[in-house]
Amino acid sequence: MTAYAIAHMRQVTMGPQIVEYLHKIDATLEPFGGRFLVHGGDVEVIENDWPGNLIIIEFPDRQHVREWYASPAYQAILALRTENSQSDVVFADGVEHPHKATDVLG
Template sequence: MPKGYLIGHITVNDPDAYAEYVERDTPILAKHGGRFIVRGGQSQTCEGETLKRHVVIEFPSYAAAQDAYNDPEYQAVADIRRRTADSVIILVEGT
């Protein structure tokens, strides 16, 4: 079965408030089998425009990635991200 991925491209506008999101999202995503592959770190945009921070979370399946994103507990925490950062969140089926 193909894995699923949640990919986030983020520019944090309020680092102190965003820290709460980072702390609270991890256990919620982990309960759905999520494993952070990329979480910030050095990056280079070789083509096009992008936001500053990049996150890739691997899930056992695309359905698990969807379930994690749609989890009401995660959505409550995601409101912190929405208030403190600009972001693009993408769900992708992998190979």
């Protein structure tokens, strides 16, 4: 089942380390089938507040997203992001199609 790495980047200090991170992250995704679906950009807030940016990276499954995050290549650049931003990061599974809202009821 498709899985996602989702980040809410609440604050980013744009500087040389974030620029280096951006230059290097794509190469870390490729071996694990990762691809950006959403990478910052303008969001339309319709309820409450949404300070910051949204990043969604798609992977073939949860195992691939875990392996990417734990990979030596990603771990080598992780501090470039964490030391220069405040963010929340989660992994989430997609749903099988077709899916109805009531499917979560069991």
